[in-house]
Amino acid sequence: MGKSWKKTRLRLYNAYFEPTFTTEQNIENRLPGIDREHWRWFLDYRAKVETKEKCRKNAKNQSKQLYTHTGGSKSFAWRMDEESEQQGRRVYYYKRIEEIEQQDESSRVLSQNDSIAQVFGKEKPGRVRGVGFEPTPSQLFGPNSHAPGNGVQLKETKRKLLELQAELEGEKLKRKAMEDEAAAEKKKMKAMESSLI
Structure with a gap:
């Protein structure tokens, strides 16, 4: 003004x-x-x-004057503090992304739950972080973009789910067998007890 x-x-x-x-x-x-x-x-x-x-x-x-000052009212020291703070945040974010990607290789695949989404949080509706303004979630991840990931990740997730279900069934069978065995042992113990009496 x-x-x-x-x-x-x-x-x-x-x-x-x-x-x-x-x-x-x-x-x-x-x-x-x-x-x-x-x-x-x-x-x-x-x-x-x-x-x-x-x-x-x-x-x-x-x-x-040879150069135009465009920095506004902030001092250089203030700007340097802000810059170092931003640099620190960037380093933190890069480290977190690396940690997540080392733990889970599938988080490198572009999806709605990739390493970037895990570090920066849920994406705003209508855009996909890191790919510009043009592509929308439905263009990249399909019409049902609320489902996690793309086709490859979806297949992998289904495969892992089936493996876990099979493992769970196996564990249930083992537990049933152990319970049956424990019940048989209990009967034997009672039979031995009654014969001793």
Whole structure:
């Protein structure tokens, strides 16, 4: 807002001030809508020796400037702190992704539960992290993008599920056999007890 006001004042001064006019002529030559007394005060301010000297110095200093400062109001130290903080977060995220990928090779495959999704959290609807703005989850993962992963990962997940179910059935059979054996041993013990009595 300050820059805009400064440019407007300069534009008005350059457009409506004539150095060859008298003060009264310049006051009458103002933009319609500007108060007569405000314009007089502005012209008096611009006519002061201190103001002219300040303008001359500023113009001279501006001409020496080779590079435009675009960093805003933050100091370099503040920016360096922020940068080192961001760098620390990046290193942490990279390490977490590496750990997850070492533990589970399938997390490297692009899916809705890949290593990146595990580190950064659930993806926002309608986009896929790391592949730009264009592809949507349904384009990459199929129409039912709520199901985890792509076709390859889905097959792998189903295979593992079947293996685990078979293993569970095997464990159930072993447990039943052990229970039956324990029941038979219990009967033997009772039979021995009753024969001793």
